[in-house]
Amino acid sequence: MGSPGLIFSKVENGVCGQFGAELAWYNAYAISTIGIIPLLLTTTFGALAHLNIKRSRIRIIPLGNVPVVGRTQTGLRRRDRELLKMVLGEVFVHFLTNILYPIIIIEIVATSYMNAEKSILRLQIKNLLLLIARILFYMSNASPFYIFYAVSETFRENFEKRFANAIIQGFNDNYLLKIQELCRNKEKHN
Numbered sequence: 001m002g003s004p005g006l007i008f009s010k011v012e013n014g015v016c017g018q019f020g021a022e023l024a025w026y027n028a029y030a031i032s033t034i035g036i037i038p039l040l041l042t043t044t045f046g047a048l049a050h051l052n053i054k055r056s057r058i059r060i061i062p063l064g065n066v067p068v069v070g071r072t073q074t075g076l077r078r079r080d081r082e083l084l085k086m087v088l089g090e091v092f093v094h095f096l097t098n099i100l101y102p103i104i105i106i107e108i109v110a111t112s113y114m115n116a117e118k119s120i121l122r123l124q125i126k127n128l129l130l131l132i133a134r135i136l137f138y139m140s141n142a143s144p145f146y147i148f149y150a151v152s153e154t155f156r157e158n159f160e161k162r163f164a165n166a167i168i169q170g171f172n173d174n175y176l177l178k179i180q181e182l183c184r185n186k187e188k189h190n
Contacts, residue, residue: 009022010022023109023112024109027105027108027109030101030102030105031102031105031106034098034101034102034137035098035099035101035102035103035105036102038094038098039094039095039098039099042090042091042094042095043091043095045087046087046088046090046091049083049084049087050084050087050088053080053083053084056080078154079154082151082152082153082154082155083152085151085152086147086148086151086152086155089147089148089150089151090143090144090147090148093140093143093147094140094143096136097136097137097139097140097143098136098137098140100129100132100133100136101130101133101134101136101137104126104129104130104133107126108126108130
């Protein structure tokens with residue numbers, strides 16, 4: 001959670017953590033910055049992208065003798081569909097991976113203000129769920145590549161072509177370096 005965790009922490013009875021008002025502020029910060037704001041933004045911009053793609057089909061007017069059906073229209077639609085699948089897939093995965101953390105924080109805040117007695121088992125379960133929620137939160141940052149690779153044929157083809165070229169280029173560079181090194185070693189011994 002970054003520096004706010006340091007700002008809102010203090011030592012009380014030999015324990016470092018957030019207590020009282022600091023805990024309330026930190027939890028409000030965590031819920032808004034991890035839960036509410038990113039989910040609202042991704043959902044809003046995903047919906048706007050969807051609307052924009054639908055509207056762009058209406059605005060596109062063929063010029064003169066250019067046929068309406070054909071490669072241009074099909075290419076545009078394919079690209080649009082792939083872009084839409086990529087954006088909506090990212091929004092969906094982001095929502096699924098980030099919704100658990102604010103729910104757990106809200107439960108922690110609610111039970112702490114109710115002064116509910118928690119058994120050790122309940123605290124361990126809460127900590128396990130919080131750990132899983134944090135892992136999911138960090139996984140959402142790595143997920144766009146996998147989403148794009150899974151849903152977009154164009155992205156997949158371009159990635160595979162570039163990856164293969166990078167490997168071949170790396171192999172060629174390493175092979176040439178080894179040959180040059182062998183030549184230098186041979187010259188030194190002669």
